[in-house]
Amino acid sequence: MIQLEGVGKVYASHANDERPIVAVENVSLDVPAGELLCLIGPSGSGKTTLLKMINRLVEPDRGTVRVGDADVHTVDPIKLRRGIGYVIQSGGLLPHRTVAENVGLLGRLEGWSRDSVRDRVYELLEMVGMPPSDYAERPPRDLSGGEQQRVGIARALFLDPPIILMDEPFGALDPVTRSQIRDEFLHLKQNMRKTIVLVTHDLGEAFHLGDRVALLHRGRLLQVGTENDLRQRPTDAFVERFVSGGAEAPVHG
């Protein structure tokens, strides 16, 4: 469903630094349809950059990205993003719009009728466990972190995209809400058959949620596999340290 082949991205240096920043280096990765792949790695290892290459929020300098059978470089980004839901850290909700308006955003942009937008919004709010009668008309600031996150997920599902990209979707939540939302999400996922790429700092979360885990370090993909693969057959000393909790402390950023 998603194929990355030798992708790389170099950013020009920060103001007082002469060396360019290699954010992603020669990464190849296949995500089959229906898989939930977790991208993990220390802060600055290139997770967000790699994720954004899939929906063309970042254009790679080299390599190719395929979604379905198309090279994304040849697909209109707006059209591409209709088929790819995107959930960003902390929900990214519009503060001056209601919950219903936030969830229905893509429907309005696509020219859906008011009634069909409303019906779909209500259906999605039910699905993420937020009864529309209680939540639809509230502003996002009145919601808890977990509720805002669910609104962000509902919004990403609006057009029923086959692919969902999630960048630290549970990162801002307290541990209790986090494990609750995570389990609700797993339950939701079982009924959806989506291809999902989810970025996380949290190794336990990656192993809990992911069918496979891809570990990035300094822009390079060190290993992709199941928990068992990474624990029993680490391909690299860094992988071994990371999975045993001894690597560079994963910092929330």
Ligand SMILES: Nc1ncnc2c1ncn2[C@@H]1O[C@H](COP(=O)(O)OP(=O)(O)OP(=O)(O)O)[C@@H](O)[C@H]1O
């Ligand atoms: N727009 C940009 N301009 C310049 N450098 C960038 C840009 N975006 C990212 N970088 C750099 O590229 C590297 C990878 O960044 P990226 O955001 O992909 O990391 P990350 O793994 O998502 O980190 P985090 O876990 O902290 O979110 C970092 O060194 C970062 O400073």
Ligand SMILES: [Mg+2]
């Ligand atoms: Mg990031």
